[in-house]
Amino acid sequence: MDAHSVINRIANKARRVWLRREINQGIRTRAEAVAQACPTPVDSRPVVVFNASTRLGGMSLNAAFSLIASWGLKMEGAQVVQFTCNAGMSRCVLGTNKDDPSQIPPCKECVAQSRVNATAAETRWFDYTPDPRLEEIMTGLGVDALAQLEYEGLQLGELTLPTLRWVLRRHHLVDDEATRLLFRSFICSAWNVARNFTRLLDEEHPRAVLVFNGQFFPEAVARKLAMERGIKVVAHEVGLQPYTGFFTTGEATAYPIDIPAEFELSEQQAQRLDQYLAQRFQGNFSMAGVRFWPEMMKLDPKLIEKISQFKQVVPIFSNVVFDTSQSHANVIFEDMFAWLDKVLDIAREHPETLFVIRAHPDESRPGKESRESVANWARDNQVSELSNVWFVDSNQFLSSYELIDRAKFVMVYNSTIGLEASLLGAAVLCAGKARFTQLETVFFPQSLPAFEKTAEEFLTADQIEVPAGFRENARRFLYYQLYKTSLPFDSFIEEDGIWRGYVRLKPFEPADLRASHSATIKTIVDGILGNGNLLLDED
Numbered sequence: 205m206d207a208h209s210v211i212n213r214i215a216n217k218a219r220r221v222w223l224r225r226e227i228n229q230g231i232r233t234r235a236e237a238v239a240q241a242c243p244t245p246v247d248s249r250p251v252v253v254f255n256a257s258t259r260l261g262g263m264s265l266n267a268a269f270s271l272i273a274s275w276g277l278k279m280e281g282a283q284v285v286q287f288t289c290n291a292g293m294s295r296c297v298l299g300t301n302k303d304d305p306s307q308i309p310p311c312k313e314c315v316a317q318s319r320v321n322a323t324a325a326e327t328r329w330f331d332y333t334p335d336p337r338l339e340e341i342m343t344g345l346g347v348d349a350l351a352q353l354e355y356e357g358l359q360l361g362e363l364t365l366p367t368l369r370w371v372l373r374r375h376h377l378v379d380d381e382a383t384r385l386l387f388r389s390f391i392c393s394a395w396n397v398a399r400n401f402t403r404l405l406d407e408e409h410p411r412a413v414l415v416f417n418g419q420f421f422p423e424a425v426a427r428k429l430a431m432e433r434g435i436k437v438v439a440h441e442v443g444l445q446p447y448t449g450f451f452t453t454g455e456a457t458a459y460p461i462d463i464p465a466e467f468e469l470s471e472q473q474a475q476r477l478d479q480y481l482a483q484r485f486q487g488n489f490s491m492a493g494v495r496f497w498p499e500m501m502k503l504d505p506k507l508i509e510k511i512s513q514f515k516q517v518v519p520i521f522s523n524v525v526f527d528t529s530q531s532h533a534n535v536i537f538e539d540m541f542a543w544l545d546k547v548l549d550i551a552r553e554h555p556e557t558l559f560v561i562r563a564h565p566d567e568s569r570p571g572k573e574s575r576e577s578v579a580n581w582a583r584d585n586q587v588s589e590l591s592n593v594w595f596v597d598s599n600q601f602l603s604s605y606e607l608i609d610r611a612k613f614v615m616v617y618n619s620t621i622g623l624e625a626s627l628l629g630a631a632v633l634c635a636g637k638a639r640f641t642q643l644e645t646v647f648f649p650q651s652l653p654a655f656e657k658t659a660e661e662f663l664t665a666d667q668i669e670v671p672a673g674f675r676e677n678a679r680r681f682l683y684y685q686l687y688k689t690s691l692p693f694d695s696f697i698e699e700d701g702i703w704r705g706y707v708r709l710k711p712f713e714p715a716d717l718r719a720s721h722s723a724t725i726k727t728i729v730d731g732i733l734g735n736g737n738l739l740l741d742e743d
Contacts, residue, residue, distance in 0.1 A: 220702050224262065227700055227708040228320045231263070231271075234709055238275045239324035241714035245283035249409055250326070251732060254287040254401075254426050255416035257297040260314045262706045263321070266416050268697050269440050269449040271321055272717070273414060273732075276725035279717045282733055283326070287404060287426070288318050290329040293393035295386060297420045300371050302575075305386040330400035338395055342388050347379040350387045358398055363428065364390040364421040366528055374576035375525040375539050394421045401426045405433060412436040412732045418456050419528040438732050443690030447697060447707075450689050451728055451738045458532040459639040461684050462737065469683055477683050481627065485605050503606050507560070510594060514558040516612035518663075520547055521604065521621045522578045523636075524566045533618040533636030536652055540617045541581055543635045546656070547615065548585060551593050554663050560594045560607060561587070564619065567598035613662045622646055626678040631668040633658055639685070643677040688739045691724040 253274045258266040274284045289296070291311035299309025338355055345353070353361035368387055369375055377383050404410075413430040415423040418439035427437050439456035440449050454460035469477065511517050523530065525540045537543040544561070551559045563578040582588070582595045596602060604621055605628070608614055613631035616622035618638035623645060625632045632646035635655060641648045649655040662668055695716070700708040719726035723740060730736025 223700065223702055227263070227702075228317075230709045231320050232323045234712070234714075235275070235321075235323035235325065238278055238714045238717065242275075242278040243281045246281050247411060248283065249411040250283040250285040251277055251412045251414060252285050252287050252404065252408065252410045252426075252430075253414045254423060256289045256293070256397075256422040257420040258416050259317065259706075260298050260310055261317050262700065262703055263317075263708065264706055265442055265447070265697075266440060266449070267321070268707050268709075269451075269693060270414065270416060272693060272696050273440070273451075273725075273728050274325070275714075276717045276719070276722070276729055277732065279714060279725075280719055280729045280733070282729075285404070285408060285410070286322050286325050286327040287401065288322055288327050288329050289422070290315055290318075290331050292330040292332045292396060292400065293422065294332060294334075294396075295389035295393055296422070297367055297371065300386065302372055305382050305389070328404055330397070332393070332396055333399075335392065335395055338392060339388070342391065345384070347377050347383055347387060350384065350391065353391060355391075355395060358395070358425070358428075360391045360394050360398075361387075363424050364394050366419050366424075366531055367421040369526045370420070370528060373526050373572070373574050375530065375541070376576060390421055394425050397422050397425045398429060401429055405429065405435070410435060412438065414438050414440070414732060417441055417528065419531070436732070438728075438738070444685050445690045445692065447694040448690035448692050451691060451731060452689075453731075453738070455532065457528045458637075459685070459689075461639075461642060461681065461689055463643065463680055463684050467680060467684075469679060473683060473687075474679075476687070477679060480686060484624070485628075503602055507594060507602075511558055511610060514592065515556040516663075517558045517560060517607070517610055519604070519607040519611050519614050520544075520559055520561040521614070521616045521619045522562065522564055523617045523619050524564050524574060525576055526574065527566075529618065529639075530636075533638065535637045536635055536649070536655055540636070541576075543617055544578070544581060545585075546652075548587070548590075548593070550656075550659055550663070551590060555592050557612070557663060558592050558594060560596060562596040562604060562607070563598040565598050565601070613668055615659075616646075623678050623682060626674050627682065629670065629675055631662065631670045632674075633662060640678065640681050643681050644671070645674050645678040645681060684739075687742065691727055691738075691740055693724060695722065695724075 253270055255267060255270040258264050278284050296309050299314065301307040342350065351361040351365050368377065368390055413426060413435055415427050415437065417423055418427045427439065430437050436453065438451055438453055440451045441456040443450045450456060450459065452460055522544065523540055530540065547559065566572065567574040567577050579597050587593050587595050608625045608628055608630050611630055613633060614625040615633045618636035622632045622634050622638060623640040626645045634641060634646040634648045647658055649658050696710055696712055697707040698710055700706045715721060717725055719729045727736060727738055727740050731738035
């Protein structure tokens with residue numbers, strides 16, 4: 205490395221350090237202002253806020269949603285207690301090195317940021333205390349046995365399994381010592397969270413609990429313990445629009461939405477949705493601060509030529525198998541790869557049809573690369589040797605919409621592209637429970653034989669009749685997802701200029717966090733403290 209490159213690296217690092225200090229000072233300043241401006245709580249029962257899996261250093265989108273929501277609650281007279289990790293887990297979600305599970309998390313950096321975020325807040329810190337009895341019970345257990353582990357009435361194996369899959373970037377776990385070490389560490393950490401959170405519940409008797417995600421083990425444990433006591437729990441995730449959050453009393457990663465049967469889009473709402481879709485269908489969108497399609501490419505001329513050689517084409521859209529949404533999706537098939545195996549069986553029986561299998565772009569996102577990818581599956585199953593199967597890898601940014609336009613029908617597991625295909629009027633055969641299967645938007649058989657039967661009928665039919673209600677339901681669902689459940693925080697946050705997907709606070713006054721001044725804060729406060737449905741009132 206030459207001297208110029210070294211100087212640039214030093215300068216960039218110095219800039220990031222300076223920016224981080226400035227950002228953290230902004231958090232402290234606003235936290236202190238809120239503490240001085242908020243009224244004295246009228247209810248001694250607090251709202252407990254817990255989000256140990258959103259960040260290490262810096263402020264991620266979900267960390268910002270949690271912090272701003274807690275300030276809004278305080279400004280409306282609620283007592284808020286932050287349940288905060290003080291190196292309270294031997295291994296955590298974001299602090300684990302998947303290449304070296306023996307490496308301890310960077311607790312110093314994380315706790316330092318937590319202290320900034322907890323400025324002027326009532327905070328309950330929890331440390332880590334080992335449980336020798338639990339450690340002894342797990343000695344010699346393999347991955348399958350650990351997944352079934354119950355301890356003191358708590359299904360610790362089940363509660364930590366989605367996190368283990370997410371951290372290791374795979375669904376099918378290898379039963380080796382590295383995986384077992386990490387599984388045991390997660391289970392011990394989950395139990396430590398459980399003991400400390402139980403103590404908090406016993407002492408504070410909270411009126412509600414606000415957690416991030418609800419699927420990663422720290423928050424999943426807290427959510428379960430609170431719900432067992434009949435305490436309202438609200439979980440949050442990123443919304444579909446930039447700088448928006450989704451808050452729900454249900455499973456956040458399942459995205460439950462209660463859409464009234466009588467709801468129909470007005471002319472103004474329909475125009476608003478059409479404008480969004482015009483951008484979306486060009487690949488011009490992002491989620492959680494990440495733009496999945498840096499460049500939307502036309503179909504490869506070789507693929508177009510290949511399509512012309514077949515009677516019909518069926519695009520196959522996969523998912524990221526370790527994503528936390530997959531635990532909700534696996535209702536017909538054991539997992540996404542079992543579905544892809546079935547797709548290959550169907551392809552072998554229908555040589556007249558070209559099947560285009562498209563890997564999800566998030567499989568190759570830097571820092572989140574899948575270790576059990578569709579590309580690996582395609583190689584292991586020798587997909588390239590099948591003359592009627594064309595594979596598109598995750599780093600090939602071709603237009604999925606052009607594929608849909610040419611398709612006899614579309615096959616998806618639980619990818620959002622299934623909803624979009626329905627919006628475009630295509631027949632969609634869905635194999636996994638998806639956000640949009642809450643309404644009749646796609647063909648979603650409820651058993652394996654029914655799935656096989658529907659696929660065969662579609663492949664042999666001269667024409668597939670799509671119920672007229674599918675497209676309208678898809679529009680209704682997407683409108684709710686975009687403009688009713690996605691709560692905008694763009695008045696309070698912006699990009700931090702350091703890490704993609706991380707944010708900083710904009711200048712604002714404590715009064716801006718009052719429910720009377722912010723529709724987002726009003727929605728959250730009504731949903732947590734009252735009987736609100738956590739849906740944005742467009743009026």
